[in-house]
Amino acid sequence: MQLATAQPARHPDPTTKATALAYLIFDRPDLERAARFLDEFGLRTVSRTDDALFLRGTAATPFCYVVRRARAARFVGFGLQVRDRAALDALARLPGASAVESSAWPGGGWRVRLTDPSGFRVDAVCGQTPVIEWPHRAPLPFNSVDTVVRVNGTQRPPVCAPDVIRLGHLVLELADYQATCAWYTQHFGFIPSDVQVLPDGSPAVAFMRLDLGDTPADHHTLALAQGFAAVYSHSAFEVVDADAVGMGQRMLQQGGWKHAWGIGRHILGSQVFDYWHDAEGDKHEHYCDGDLFTADRPPGIHAISREAMAQWGPAMPKSFTKPRMTLPAILALWRNLRRSPDVSLKKLKTLAKLFA
Known part of the structure; x- marks a missing residue:
């Protein structure tokens, strides 16, 4: 399939290469x-003040989730881990970047604060003090027709919130799609794993992974989707196996939280998934068994549709991609139709029809 418009492509000489998705803000x-939602989702609080909450999974990272007290609910941005102080020095020279500064957040270290072309805050961080990995249950042994690994034993996973292992990926919707995709490939070395395109060949979603060379990286750490405004779509957190995904569904149902979509298996990325809304309606995903790619794998190009989102499981509900048409959203739509080269009524109508 040929692309009618430029797609995100790996940059020949990026400013630096991110090594991990560090945290969300x-x-x-x-x-x-x-805190109640995040605890029942499977994250654990490591630090709390009157004005901020820091949470982590079982992996050896000081925190992966920040909640700041504020009058209005919003997604602020996220942190990307980079290799060293030299990478921070290079990023600090970009237009609008902060100087390299010490971080007072758990784990300490150093950071540079940037703003991407869509207005999201992006912290580049390095030098955090690692913490001890917390234990989590082992994956359940799975009998198959060809291999028997469990005899005279049963499957009885604990009835509790699943242990979140780590923050896996983040998905954002954008008006300025091309400029924002290019910014992440140029300055953090992201590589497109798969690109979903509209019927005319123009790109609509880029699933982008970290460039870790010969070390396998998640199919996507950052996914960017064409929309009419810059908004948070969802974030995803890895759990140990499909039973943990299922137990998460049970516990969140019991907690009275609103389900978004699942359980199913994605096509691009292959994750077994389940999505839930937090207290403010923002989507959070439990997943396991995602694809891993090395840096040399070329990108794939695919038609976008509701059916292309999952191999099995319930069809993606219309509510999953339906925008919240608040007054700020309507104003953003009007403004971006006039100023963004990536937003047009024709494109938005096509997207709406594909997901109707």
């Missing part, structure tokens, strides 16, 4: 309600 008016 949210503003919330009610820290207690935010």
Whole structure:
């Protein structure tokens, strides 16, 4: 399939190469309600003040989720880990970047604060003090027709919130799609794994992975989707196996939280997934068994549709991609139709029809 418009492509000489998705930053008016969802989702609080909440998974990272007390709820941005201080020095020379500064957040280290072309805050971080990995249950042994590994034993996973191992990926919707994709490939070395395109060949979603060379990287750490405004779509957190995904569904149902979509298996990335809304309606995903690619794998090009989102499981509901048409959203739509080269009524109508 030929592309009618430029797609995200690996940059020949990026400013640096990110090595991990470090954390997410949210503003919330009610820290207690935010904490209840995240605890029942499987994250654990490591630090709390009157104004901020820091949470982590079982992996050896100081934290992966920040909640700041604020009057209005919003997604602020995220952190990307880079290799060393030299990488921070290079990023600090970019237009609008902060100087290299010490971080007072758990784990300490150094950071540079940037703003991407869509207005999201991006922290480049390095030098955090590692923490001890917390234990989590082992994956359940799985009998198949060809291999028997469990005899005289049963499957009884604990009835509790699943242990989140780590923050896996982030998905954002954008008005300025091309400029934002190019910014991440140029300055953080992201590589497109798969690109979904509209019927005319123009790109609509880029699933982008870290460039870790011969070390396998997640199919996507950052996915960027064409929309009419810059908004958070969802974030995803890895759990140990499909039973943990299922147990997460049970516990979140019991907690009274709103289900978004699942359980199913994605096509691009292959993850077994389940999505839930937090207290403010933002989507959070449990997943396991994702694809891993080395840096030399070329990108794939695919037609976009609701059917292209999952191999099995319930069809993606219309509500999953339906925008919240608040007054700020309507104003952003009007503004971006006039100023963004990537937003047009024709493109938005096509996207709406494909996901109707």
